[in-house]
Amino acid sequence: MFPEETAYAASVVHTRALEFSTGRMAARAALERIGVPRCEIPRRGRLPVWPPSAIGSIAHTRTLAAAIVGPATGHDGLGIDIEARTAVSPQVAERVLTRTERHWLPASEWRTMLFSAKEAIYKAINPMTGEFLGFNDVELDIDPTAGEYRARCRRNLRSAVPVAAGRGYWAVYRAHWLVVFLIPPAPDTA
Ligand SMILES: CC(C)(COP(=O)(O)OP(=O)(O)OC[C@H]1O[C@@H](n2cnc3c(N)ncnc32)[C@H](O)[C@@H]1OP(=O)(O)O)[C@@H](O)C(=O)NCCC(=O)NCCS
Numbered sequence: 001m002f003p004e005e006t007a008y009a010a011s012v013v014h015t016r017a018l019e020f021s022t023g024r025m026a027a028r029a030a031l032e033r034i035g036v037p038r039c040e041i042p043r044r045g046r047l048p049v050w051p052p053s054a055i056g057s058i059a060h061t062r063t064l065a066a067a068i069v070g071p072a073t074g075h076d077g078l079g080i081d082i083e084a085r086t087a088v089s090p091q092v093a094e095r096v097l098t099r100t101e102r103h104w105l106p107a108s109e110w111r112t113m114l115f116s117a118k119e120a121i122y123k124a125i126n127p128m129t130g131e132f133l134g135f136n137d138v139e140l141d142i143d144p145t146a147g148e149y150r151a152r153c154r155r156n157l158r159s160a161v162p163v164a165a166g167r168g169y170w171a172v173y174r175a176h177w178l179v180v181f182l183i184p185p186a187p188d189t190a
Helices: 003-010 014-033 090-096 099-104 110-129 160-165
Strands: 054-060 065-071 077-084 138-143 148-153 167-173 176-183
Touching: 003 014, 014 054, 014 065, 054 110, 065 077, 077 110, 090 110, 099 138, 110 138, 110 148, 110 160, 110 167, 110 176, 148 160, 160 176
Parallel strands: 054 077
Antiparallel strands: 054 065, 077 176, 138 148, 148 167, 167 176
């Protein structure tokens, strides 16, 4: 790791240091695959600070870490999340899913996928708009056949336009949902 990262890892509990360093490893490996030389990924608040040519997102659980990256010109926002497949209980779902989403669910384990999709959206959008979005501010529209989801804001927020422009995708990996959300460049900057 790089100096600022090492200093941060030394300041937190061991499990947090492990997830942080593994996330940084995943991010650097992903950056290398798009031709970005090894570099530090410091923190600004809780946000990772990407090199100017790239944009990305990091996620971890106790056993897995993942990152998504792309050229800064390719997307305005990228978000990734991973969750153990059945992590979200019905009680938690009551708080984080809308009534429509709860009724949509074809199987209980999709609860967690929908939760994870919202976290991926938040990670893509929050660095762009600086806005906080609660779980009930966003509603998902899942197309299981296409393997794609979309989202809309349920109230008038700055994030509404980029959220509606984004597309999400998911996969199952080692009993986890791996979910991403990609926000294309706004038309005037494309
Ligand atoms: C930020 C948040 C989504 C992170 O999710 P999490 O399950 O706690 O943690 P994960 O392991 O998946 O991800 C953590 C990583 O996300 C990144 N991150 C943290 N805050 C972030 C933010 N505001 N925007 C983008 N990325 C962020 C960091 O890289 C962090 O890892 P690091 O500290 O090792 O660098 C969550 O803590 C949160 O605040 N959620 C509330 C808002 C929300 O999700 N709303 C949903 C409606 S859109």
